[in-house]
Amino acid sequence: MTAASLTAARSFVATPVRPIGSVEGQRAFAFRHAGKRFGDKTVLDGIDLDVPAGQFLAVIGKSGCGKSTLLRLLAGLDRPTSGSLSFGVEEEGHSRTRFMFQEPRLLPWASVVENVEVGLTGIATGSEARHRALDILGEVGLADRADEWPSVLSGGQKQRVALARALVGHPQILALDEPLGALDALTRIEMQQLLERIWIAQKFTAVLVTHDVAEAVALADRVVVISEGRIALDLDVPVERPRRRGSVELARLEGKILDRLFG
Amino acid sequence: MSFSTRLHSNAIGWLLPALIIAGWEIASRAGVMPANVLPAPSAVAEAFWRLTLSGELIRNIGVSTARALAGFAIGGSIGFALGLANGLSTLSRGLTDTTLQMIRNIPHLALIPLVILWFGIDEEAKLFLVALGVFFPIYVNTLLGIQSVDPQLVEMGRVYGMDRRALFFRVILPGALPAIFVGLRYALGIMWLTLIVAETISASSGLGYMAMQAREFLLIDVVVLSILIYALLGKLADSLARLLERLSLGWHPAFQNG
Ligand SMILES: Nc1ncnc2c1ncn2[C@@H]1O[C@H](COP(=O)(O)OP(=O)(O)OP(=O)(O)O)[C@@H](O)[C@H]1O
Ligand SMILES: [Mg+2]
Numbered sequence: 001m002t003a004a005s006l007t008a009a010r011s012f013v014a015t016p017v018r019p020i021g022s023v024e025g026q027r028a029f030a031f032r033h034a035g036k037r038f039g040d041k042t043v044l045d046g047i048d049l050d051v052p053a054g055q056f057l058a059v060i061g062k063s064g065c066g067k068s069t070l071l072r073l074l075a076g077l078d079r080p081t082s083g084s085l086s087f088g089v090e091e092e093g094h095s096r097t098r099f100m101f102q103e104p105r106l107l108p109w110a111s112v113v114e115n116v117e118v119g120l121t122g123i124a125t126g127s128e129a130r131h132r133a134l135d136i137l138g139e140v141g142l143a144d145r146a147d148e149w150p151s152v153l154s155g156g157q158k159q160r161v162a163l164a165r166a167l168v169g170h171p172q173i174l175a176l177d178e179p180l181g182a183l184d185a186l187t188r189i190e191m192q193q194l195l196e197r198i199w200i201a202q203k204f205t206a207v208l209v210t211h212d213v214a215e216a217v218a219l220a221d222r223v224v225v226i227s228e229g230r231i232a233l234d235l236d237v238p239v240e241r242p243r244r245r246g247s248v249e250l251a252r253l254e255g256k257i258l259d260r261l262f263g
Numbered sequence: 264m265s266f267s268t269r270l271h272s273n274a275i276g277w278l279l280p281a282l283i284i285a286g287w288e289i290a291s292r293a294g295v296m297p298a299n300v301l302p303a304p305s306a307v308a309e310a311f312w313r314l315t316l317s318g319e320l321i322r323n324i325g326v327s328t329a330r331a332l333a334g335f336a337i338g339g340s341i342g343f344a345l346g347l348a349n350g351l352s353t354l355s356r357g358l359t360d361t362t363l364q365m366i367r368n369i370p371h372l373a374l375i376p377l378v379i380l381w382f383g384i385d386e387e388a389k390l391f392l393v394a395l396g397v398f399f400p401i402y403v404n405t406l407l408g409i410q411s412v413d414p415q416l417v418e419m420g421r422v423y424g425m426d427r428r429a430l431f432f433r434v435i436l437p438g439a440l441p442a443i444f445v446g447l448r449y450a451l452g453i454m455w456l457t458l459i460v461a462e463t464i465s466a467s468s469g470l471g472y473m474a475m476q477a478r479e480f481l482l483i484d485v486v487v488l489s490i491l492i493y494a495l496l497g498k499l500a501d502s503l504a505r506l507l508e509r510l511s512l513g514w515h516p517a518f519q520n521g
Contacts, residue, residue: 075422098422105419109437109514118433121424149514165423 026088028053028173028205029074034083035229036069043069045229046083053088053172056199056206058220060213060257065226067209071175074207075099090172098171100179104158106150112161113137113146119165136164139198156187160194167198173205181211188212189245192219196241213261217253218243225260233260302484307491310484319473324492327458327469330386331496334393335454342398342450343443346405350439351431356406363402371395372460384465389458396457397450404446408439441515444508451500459493 028051036044043066051057061067072078073085075097090096098119106115116133124132137143140160150158159179166174176195180188196219199206210216216223217237225233235257239249284304290296291303298306314320345363349356371392382388412435420434462471470489477485512518 077418077422101415101419103415105415107416107434107437109440109512110433118420118423118425121429149519151514151516151519 026053027051028055029085029087031070031073031080032084032086034073034080034085036066036073036078037081042229044073044080044226047226047229047231049224049231051205051207053205054203056196056219056221057208058216058223059207059209059226060211060216060223060261061226062261063211066229067226068177070226071099071177071207071209074173075175088172096171097173097175098166098169100162100166100174100176102178102181104150104155104162106158106161106165108150110150111147112142112150112153115150115161116164116168119168123169132168133164136168137161139167140164140194156183156191159183159191163191163195163198167202167204170202171204173207174199176206176208178209178211180215188215195219200241213254213257214245214250216257217250218245223253223257225257227261233257299481299483302487306484307487310482310488314473314485314488320488320492323468323470323473324496327462327471328496330389330462330469331393331454331458334390334458335397335450337390338394338397339401339447339450341394342401342446343405346402346443347409350406350409351435360406363399367399367403371399372457375461375464379465384467388465389461389469392461393454393457396453400446400449400453401443402446404442404449405439408442408446409435411442412438441512444504444512448501448504448508451504452497455493455497455500 030051031047031049034044034047034049035042047070059067059070069078073080077099087096106112107118110118113130113133116137117129120129120132123129134143134146137146140163142157142160142164145153145157150161153161159182162179166176180191183191192215195206206220208216208219217239220237223233223235223237224231225235233256235253237250237253239247239253243250287296287301288304291298291301291306296303302310311320345359349360374395375392378388378391382391416434416438417430420430425433458469459471462469463475466472466475470492474486474489477483477489509518
């Protein structure tokens with residue numbers, strides 16, 4: 001067996017592709033030798049990444065290694081300067097990619113529920129949009145704050161509204177750029193659990209950029225480490241859910257990733 | 264703030280003017296303040312009543328207000344449109360902003376001799392001056408407001424699939440609104456100021472004309488009355504702008520306790 005087929009086999013075995021509606025067993029997206037240059041500065045250089053639909057992927061790397069750049073390519077905010085990015089079949093009634101930023105980026109002049117409705121732009125309007133927005137607000141535990149201004153919410157609550165906005169359109173792919181980075185440790189763990197719960201229920205493909213190795217192994221099916229513009233480590237996390245934080249298994253994987261980052 | 268406390272703080276604002284008027288009346292009656300320097304408030308009130316009965320006052324207020332609003336509408340809408348255009352398009356900004364900034368440095372009242380030469384003392388002269396005076400605060404603040412809209416929010420709007428129209432009405436315009444209101448209130452002040460000057464120098468009707476006529480006939484109570492009415496009209500315009508601001512910026516933390 002070649003190395004490439006080994007990788008493919010491993011990722012297939014270790015992360016049994018969960019049933020995703022009609023895209024069962026399909027690919028969510030794939031980078032092929034994708035590179036990104038800004039001027040003469042090469043940020044990404046030959047990224048090969050094949051992600052099956054429904055996978056929870058975590059991306060780790062030192063600051064400035066190009067994680068946000070990778071997500072921006074995925075969300076269509078930028079184009080690769082070399083190589084390609086392809087997507088699986090687009091499903092009816094789903095937005096393809098949603099992006100959750102490090103900051104909540106809520107519109108201060110729109111109520112909480114109106115902010116969530118932004119996530120339905122071009123998908124639903126009027127009372128249907130209101131209905132769906134209220135439903136998802138209930139799922140993130142903010143149904144009773146629907147009519148308030150974002151400025152009165154706490155940081156964690158704002159980020160939950162942003163999560164609701166990202167999810168209300170039932171995206172096939174959810175890209176998250178350190179969405180929990182600015183939260184305190186307890187709120188962070190709460191948000192991680194919320195994210196995992198909704199991911200299990202909605203079966204989208206999640207791509208989470210994070211600085212927090214413990215967060216990555218606690219949430220993800222698979223962790224990739226980016227270094228010098230390439231994928232330096234591609235590691236499966238074959239641990240049953242619900243996972244117990246601080247378990248020996250997770251700690252061992254965490255150690256492996258840290259070794260690769262600082263070794 | 265509850266309604267009653269707001270009423271309370273409003274009432275407090277009127278306390279000082281009331282005291283000043285009372286002191287003024289007492290000073291006039293005691294002969295400390297000669298009537299040919301400053302007539303007593305009661306004399307001004309009499310003049311108010313006299314001119315109201317003759318219909319002169321209402322007519323002149325009407326004429327002045329119509330001029331003010333027409334000039335404001337012309338200058339304000341051009342300023343707003345150019346502010347939007349230059350905030351949204353770098354081409355438009357590159358083309359016009361330098362010129363506008365240069366013109367802005369000319370005090371618009373310095374144009375009065377030229378304006379009188381062009382328009383005589385017709386309506387156009389007043390409209391032109393008011394429009395010009397109102398134009399710049401609206402233009403500058405609209406442009407500033409659009410330029411200061413958080414680019415992260417604009418990017419968010421794009422990512423969530425807003426088209427240009429939605430982006431403008433849901434992200435850019437609301438974001439620029441606080442600055443636009445600053446411009447609006449400033450422009451209202453300039454509007455009255457310009458009109459007073461223009462009407463005092465050249466007019467055959469309006470409040471400024473009424474004051475100048477009164478001066479010729481040494482009707483000092485009417486002169487003081489005109490000045491007070493200008494003050495009241497200015498205050499009224501500002502209050503309306505504030506109300507509008509409060510209604511449309513309810514989301515803004517600065518207005519959430521008001
Ligand atoms: N628009 C741009 N123009 C020029 N250089 C850019 C641009 N965007 C990103 N870069 C550069 O690309 C590199 C990677 O940036 P990126 O934001 O992807 O890093 P990151 O891994 O997300 O870092 P962090 O963890 O600090 O968020 C940086 O050196 C950055 O300066
Ligand atoms: Mg980043």
